[in-house]
Amino acid sequence: MQTTQKQHTYDVIIAGAGPVGLFLACELALAKCSVLILEKAEDPASPLKQLPFGVRGLSAPSIESLYRRGLLSRLEVHQKLKNPHQNARQGAERQVGHFAGIPFTEGNIDTSRWGHRLAGSPEVSMLTTMHEMETVLSRRAESLGVEMRRGVALEGFEQDDSGVTVSWANDSFNGKWLVGCDGARSVVRKLAGFEFAGTEPEFTGYSASVDIADPEKLKSGRNVTPQGMYLQSQPGFVVIQDFDGGAFHSVEQPITLQHVQEVLRRVSGTDVSLTALHMATTWTDRARQATHYRMGRVLLVGDAAHIHSPLGGQGLNLGLGDAMNLGWKLAATIRGTAPKGLLDTYFTERYPVGMKVLDWSRAQVAIMKPDAWSRALHAILSDVINTRDGATYFAARVWGIHTRYNLGGNQPLLGCSVPNFELTNGTKVGELMHDGRGILLDFEGDESLKALAADYNYQLNYVPGRARVQLGLSALLIRPDGIIAWSSNGKPDCVELQKAADRWFVRV
Incomplete structure (x- = not known):
């Protein structure tokens, strides 16, 4: 390995410039981390990404993530495309999704059961393409100072307690952390020796x-x-x-x-x-998942961490969720503002989500197999999905409506994505999250909460003001990824609030 001078050390090196790697890079750069992306493809334009079967459906968590970073308005494909499942017959109910090819229609979905989705919240599903996602995220990454090198295929790396050295041809790159976002056949995963457990394909x-x-x-x-x-x-x-x-x-x-x-x-x-x-x-439909998402200073995100059938379009959404969850935690670790064990919560929170998606994929394959048993299951599920209860359940699963992290406790909406509360001045919570910081949302203007928020300095924005609809809550602590970490429906308990804040932020 030839080097002529001491190389710059990046905070994070990301292998892979797909939507997931790009979104993670944007999250890290937003938090002032230096990021280098290495992408083996010299040309980002792939005809496959622009064809109709390159269309992808974004679920509610993905749409919310993009909205909270000011990126949702930059997507335009959904405005031009008709839903590919839509029945063209005059007066027919619009098909908005499917499970194993069994459609569910818009008119059968009871959205009133999703009470936390307020009027003015982002859509629950949306169409885009891989090409559009990469274009929008590449521009965002570039504006934030992310460096990218194309035509660079990672060939090896070495890590120690202080960082990672990535090798390519006769060159090398130094980083404090290496993240594999390099897809289903991840070189990072293979070189690091992650166990990749699961099931073999049926088709x-x-x-x-x-x-x-x-x-x-x-x-x-x-x-x-x-x-x-x-x-x-x-x-x-x-x-x-x-x-x-x-x-x-x-x-x-x-x-x-x-x-x-x-x-x-x-x-x-x-x-x-x-x-x-x-x-x-x-x-x-090969379905595999890494048994751990971290090995020393190497992390896996997206398809590098889990693969499954593309039925239902869950893969992109799962990867974007990984990136949103990891980005602020890794940035805090690099800045030295991460509480003990914060980075470990990336795996404990995202692994169960990935496992559910893999099982969802396997279940679809099981009832699509060309045998009598599967056809019988298919017929029964068709009847179930054609009911109001069934369509509502399957739509919620496909669109990620009830995605929730187990944070312990029984507070309302704890571990859920924060509703898009609209304050009386017209500002919406999602619009307050563009800077990637946490929020202490105080509907009652309690001075003790304002003082507590000040202890966490720039990590936490204190936002007072009543909302048009408050869902019975008086205050909420919101993580940078939009997850509710604490809530109160009465007089806030500052002791409990501080315990919750100390779990995710560091007092300065």
Whole structure:
């Protein structure tokens, strides 16, 4: 390894410039950390990211995170795209999601059961593309001073108690921390030796851009068949699930026109003819999760920490949630303002969320398998999802409405995402979080709370003022990631508040 001078040491080196790595970089840079992103791809533009099957659905926690950092208004794709599940028939109820291909409709969802979602809160779901997310987040990262080097494939690293040295070709980079955001086949995860436990795939999935000679032979929308599943959301774009145990995907062989046609014919039960293959990729339902997200000064985020089927579009949302949770905790650790054990809460909070998503993915695959048992389960769940209770439950799960961290205690909304309270002056809580700091929200203007907040200096903003709707609460402590860490529905107990604040912040 050749070096001619002492190198700059970054606070954090991030491997991977996808949406998750970029969002984490933005969170760290917002907290004044120096960040270097290493990305093996020289060109960020990938045609696959811009095709219709590159469309992704953002869930409520992701939308809230982007809103709280002032980024939501920069997304425009959702304004141009129609929901790909929407039934085009006149007067038909709008399909807004699915579980294993079983649709649930907007009219069947009882949003009144989500009482903490106030009027004026961000949407619960939204469409975007990987290309749009990366474009918006790249611009944000650049404005915050994040450095990025493309065409740099991490080849190795060494770590000690003070930091990490990352090697590439004849060069090296020094950082206090290394974070792997480098996807399902994470080099960081493999080199560090993280255990990656889970289950093997049941199918090979195909996403393809094709010319179809006789598209009328294929039904529109998502179709579960005795041989698998196929989806024709737009003419010329197909998604197929072939229950081959993931065999074709595992051998990494070229995807040919003839092969895609053969699979599509078998799964659809038609003699449809394809005349051209423009682009295609494969994927599986392999479901694995790292048993730990940290090893020394190396951390895993997003698909590097967990992989699963893309059914339901949970992967991007899960990764963005990881980044939002880790960013402020790692920044506080670097600044020396982290209470003991703060960084450990990244794993204890996010691992259970990831585990639930993996099981959600496995459950969908289990009822899509081409056998009699799965078809029976599919029929029963179709009946359940077509009820008001069923649709409301599945929508809440898919959109992350009830995501909650177990912080102990029984206070109202403890561990939940803070509602977007609107103060009487018109300001909304989400708009007060652009700086990435915690908030002590005091609806009653209690001077003792103001004095307590001052003990934490710049880590915590004190915000007094009544809200138009207060949900019976008098005060809340909100973490930088928007999670409620303490609340009161009467006269605040300053002793309990200080205990809660000391768990997440350091008095100065």
